[in-house]
Amino acid sequence: MLSQRRQFQIACILVVLSGAASLSHQLLWTNRMTDLLGASAASVARVFGCFFLGLSVGAGVMGWKISRVKHPWRWLACAEFAVALMCLPILWLSHWTDWIWPWLGLDGLLGWQGASIKWMLSMGVVFFPAMAMGTTLPIIIKGVSLASALRSQFSVWLYALNTLGGLLGLGITGCLTLYVFGISGAMMLAIGINICVGMIALWVDRKSKIIDNHVRRDLVPDGGVLATLGQIGWKASSTAFASGFLILALEILAMDLVMLIAPLSFHAPLAVLGAVIFTLALSASCIPLLGTKWRRSSQWIMLLLAAAGILAAAGPYWFVQSAMNTEGGLLVDSLFSFTRSLVFTVLLSFGPCILLGGFIFPSLLGMIPDKCEKSNAVGFLLAFNGLGGLLGAEFTYGLLMPMLGVYLGVGVVAVIYVLMAFLWVQWNSKRKPVFANLAVFGALLITAVSFFWLRQLPVVNPNMGLKILELDSGREGNLAVVEHENFGRGLLFSNQYLLGSTNVGYDQERQAHIPLMLHGEPKHVCFVGLATGITPSAALQHSMVEKIDVVELSSMVTRAAGTHFADFNAHIIQDPRAHVYVEDGRTFIASQRDQYDVIVSDLFLPWRPGVGRLYSAEHFQSTRNALRSGGLYCHWLPLYQFTKEQLDLVLRTFQSVYPKVYLFEGKLQLDAPVLGLVGFKSGDLKWEELQDACRRERLAGDIKDPTVRWLQGLAMLFRGTIHSDVQYENINTLNNMKLELQSGLDRMIDPEGSKYLTGISWLSLAQNYLQKNAQRGYPNIIQDYPLKGMKISVLSERIKQGGETKNSSLREIFTQMPEAMFKDQYSDWKRWAGAEISVRWKPKTD
Known part of the structure; x- marks a missing residue:
């Protein structure tokens, strides 16, 4: 029989491996689906959306059903085996889809038939395995039973380790297995990790006792989903949504900025994504180290939101200064030094904001009431967070960048952060202290004023001596119509090509x-x-x-x-x-x-x-x-x-x-x-x-x-x-x-x-x-x-x-x-x- 502490230790290992496999799959799926659907921004966004929607739905389903699970480790094994099984169609995607576009023809490809098939393929191939992935963290939390003194912390630790596992999977796949084994080989390794996690989960299931759901019946409200959401609180749910929304929006904007100076290669987006995930894992790891008074304080959330807004508004300025110091480029001599330089640029510019913004969601996990079943609450909060991330990405790609451009887009994100801080002051301060209102008002003023100088920051390198006729931004990046005496009129893509x-x-x-x-x-x-x-x-x-x-x-x-x-x-x-x-x-x-x-x-x-x-x-x-x-x-x-x-x-x-x-x-x-x-x-x-x-x-x-x-x-x-x-x-x-x-x-x-x-x-x-x-x-x-x-x-x-x-x-x-x-x-x-x-x-x- 495994002790509760030993189960927690095993859970920590499994959650890292599961996170590594998930991010590895996401990277490989995007490349494999791009082979089929095309490299257009709409195709990439479609795959990205199906992945996040699947994670959100999977977590939400577990938030709804997890209280009835008596064999969580067995359920974990089933979820991991399901991911491995549903990855097989992606593994052999080209073998069973080569006929589609020739059969459909040009008119079908460009018509409603082509759009429908692309959506159906994305949903069928990406959504369902991502949904199975979304169930794993709530199941693991359900499977871990610790002493009551640690109950408010272990879910945060597992979330942090899961995020760290994603970073490891991203790095190993992008820098090693893709080079050595290709996409199919790298995907088989990721599938192998899923199978290993499932086998270990079955072994833990055999060595642990069945969880008697009636022992903690007081944690399962009679009203079902709505009652559980009531225990979590609509404030926490909406903030989880906003946290995912703003972090994904900021990540996309940061990536768009970094691509103005980094080579337009496969490795640059990976470095940016790795920097963001590392910062989020660091944020989550710090939450359990804070005192209970801070972790459960509404003023703590308000402070995080306001500070994140101010730092987000300052991020583009720090980025431009960093780019000027490097003359708009990155001088490196290896993949490691390139990754290090790019990660440093991201952390210097947006790291402080992402660090504070990354505190918010794990803080919400730590604020789950003791009377609420942890696994249910984590599932629902993950669902809201994932859904917010999906909509935040679409909002940024579809509205912010085309209408306002990248710099003002960051300014909008900064303002939303501060507005959320203002709402938290109104929601949670019974006496609404003057200092809190003044602090939030000051932060809002700073972010609003930042719009004036954000408009002045250059997208095109000012040292190039170009006359800009038009600047356009969208899902594809930044495109400038420019003129120069050396080449006449030209199209400059992402400031470098x-x-x-x-x-x-x-x-x-x-x-x-x-x-x-x-x-x-x-x-x-x-x-x-x-x-x-x-x-x-x-x-x-x-x-x-x-x-x-x-x-x-x-x-x-x-x-x-x-x-x-x-x-x-x-x-x-x-x-x-x-x-x-x-x-x-x-x-x-x-x-x-x-x-x-x-x-x-x-x-x-x-x-x-x-x-x-x-x-x-x-x-x-x-x-x-x-x-x-x-x-x-x-x-x-x-x-x-x-x-x-x-x-x-x-x-x-x-x-x-x-x-x-x-x-x-x-x-x-x-x-x-x-x-x-x-x-x-x-x-x-x-x-x-x-x-x-x-x-x-x-x-x-x-x-x-x-x-x-x-x-x-x-x-x-x-x-x-x-x-x-x-x-x-x-x-x-x-x-x-x-x-x-x-x-x-x-x-x-x-x-x-x-x-x-x-x-x-x-x-x-x-x-x-x-x-x-x-x-x-x-x-x-x-x-x-x-x-x-x-x-x-x-x-x-x-x-x-x-x-x-x-x-x-x-x-x-x-x-x-x-x-x-x-x-x-x-x-x-x-x-x-x-x-x-x-x-x-x-x-x-x-």
């Missing part, structure tokens, strides 16, 4: 021209990624194109492209030939079958969360399925954001679907090279047909870029062919997330990008590709123009550097061009792929 700009518009157009010319007769084409809209707008210049589909993940980007870049993108959003869809690119393509002649994927940031899916073997296979016979897929790679190892990984992955890969460079310059991987669904590239296509488009007269008007110009961009029938195993998949994880690490450790393929490093690799193809021989029709193109890239760099060799380099560039191309008076040489050169004539327009 330029989605596109007008000064390189001709290079962006060429990323459409090249694959469309390679096909020869493209009629229905698709572009994955809109950004400024300049790339897909180039398709309007092609005489054969009849219909253009553009899919863009962000509605903010779509609005900005239509409002601020219409003059640069030929008003493509309003053009009747074009259709812009706001949807996840992978999901959109997966819903198509035999639709497109050409699919073009834009330049995607490889370390941005969720973007690695667009470099996966599964996505490449979806593009192949979406192509018509003879169609081609072109995926552009920003080599200035890739290392050699990452490029090789993507090439192997691409070859696993398209065995023969044609490499085309986007421009004849080495400073920020882009490389197009081109694969045909059937057939090969026919250079004779490409020559005919060039001749046809020259006659049509809409395309002015001399590089793509002539076969020799396209040949100059050609970097060779890679052909292999070997089925590689070391490729990037949805399960292993190799590219996203590794590129995120490299970005953190090497923010200057010393290993990225630019300048000499790309020149050396490109020459290696060309030499291998030269040994096999180029087609006679293109002669040695690929080698000449590489030489022009070197000469272009010399021209940029200036000096005595500039003029001689310009003359030598002309010697590399065919005479017909150079004398083409209908070309606009400002659009030329190499360094800027001048000709003696202006392009003809007739």
Whole structure:
């Protein structure tokens, strides 16, 4: 027979393990469901909402039914086994859901059917196991029977340990098991933890006596749920709700702020979430150490709420000062130092507020009346707290950030904290002492005044010298339309990544021209990624194109492209030939079958969360399925954001679907090279047909870029062919997330990008590709123009550097061009792929 104290010790271990498994599952579920539902903010919010709703409902059900449980340890085992069992559909999610989007089709995906299926999948796959998770803490508290002197503290200790377990699960999964075992392996380990907790619970059940519910009948009110809630008090219930609401709102706002300075990687949100959970666990651990007088004092809650409001209002100021001191970035040399730096930034800025706000919920647990059954009360309070967290997140994403922005959003949270303090003064102070009212009024005044300087804090780094035309905030983050003399007008995402700009518009157009010319007769084409809209707008210049589909993940980007870049993108959003869809690119393509002649994927940031899916073997296979016979897929790679190892990984992955890969460079310059991987669904590239296509488009007269008007110009961009029938195993998949994880690490450790393929490093690799193809021989029709193109890239760099060799380099560039191309008076040489050169004539327009 186990003693009560031994049961409590075992319960402490189990609650840590259960919390670790829960947060590990939540992280893995979000990634796995994103694979299915898409990486849009709405999909992520849907999964997040189902998870929190499940936790809340599970805790509430236990608050209702726990008083009737005679075998709590047995119930715990059942709950953990249920979590493990219900995780199996998520484990094999891709195996039983691959057919859904192709069966549904594009109209169904974008219509009510698609939204309904996404909700049903989220509820069916996430809600029910999360509901089982929500039952575990009340059950464990029910199973622990301690001496009466400890009854007011043990539930708080268990809550603190459960929170700490969540932190451990998050850290181990995000920093270790995902790298070693992939998503499936990490999920199996989490399932294994659930099974171990269940087995230990069954052993404890055998070694402990049955709880006689009639012994403590005085703790179970006759009125059922309403009577139990009456014992808890509506003040405590509403404060538990408000605590969850405000903590989740503050966490989201803090994460949005931190992403302004942290690399847009998988690891940054984990570090922020880890800092918040650590602070909450610390807060809960401190509550039992306080005297009973403080723990049960209404003035204590009032003080916490008021102080949390003041500190929340000060958080953005401390954050901006910290960012200024680090010049808007984080200098690190390892994953550990990155996590440490980011956690320190979060704790410095928002840690004091979260620490005090984190005292509130465990204080409510410690204030549960002795006459009330602990497990029932904890269940109901957890339910209210979880429901508040869910609504707080939706309120922040749906209203605060879009309407007020991140800084004023924090100000609103601060005011709500102080208003709750005012309500506690009115509810709980019989004499309503003057000092309490004055203190709360002072706090309210401070938070209200903070709005004036919160409005002045910058979202875009003021040291960048940008002119801000518009700033938009939403679920996706922050998007600014900016102007600068170096790049013209551009889209700046989260203060650190330029989605596109007008000064390189001709290079962006060429990323459409090249694959469309390679096909020869493209009629229905698709572009994955809109950004400024300049790339897909180039398709309007092609005489054969009849219909253009553009899919863009962000509605903010779509609005900005239509409002601020219409003059640069030929008003493509309003053009009747074009259709812009706001949807996840992978999901959109997966819903198509035999639709497109050409699919073009834009330049995607490889370390941005969720973007690695667009470099996966599964996505490449979806593009192949979406192509018509003879169609081609072109995926552009920003080599200035890739290392050699990452490029090789993507090439192997691409070859696993398209065995023969044609490499085309986007421009004849080495400073920020882009490389197009081109694969045909059937057939090969026919250079004779490409020559005919060039001749046809020259006659049509809409395309002015001399590089793509002539076969020799396209040949100059050609970097060779890679052909292999070997089925590689070391490729990037949805399960292993190799590219996203590794590129995120490299970005953190090497923010200057010393290993990225630019300048000499790309020149050396490109020459290696060309030499291998030269040994096999180029087609006679293109002669040695690929080698000449590489030489022009070197000469272009010399021209940029200036000096005595500039003029001689310009003359030598002309010697590399065919005479017909150079004398083409209908070309606009400002659009030329190499360094800027001048000709003696202006392009003809007739």
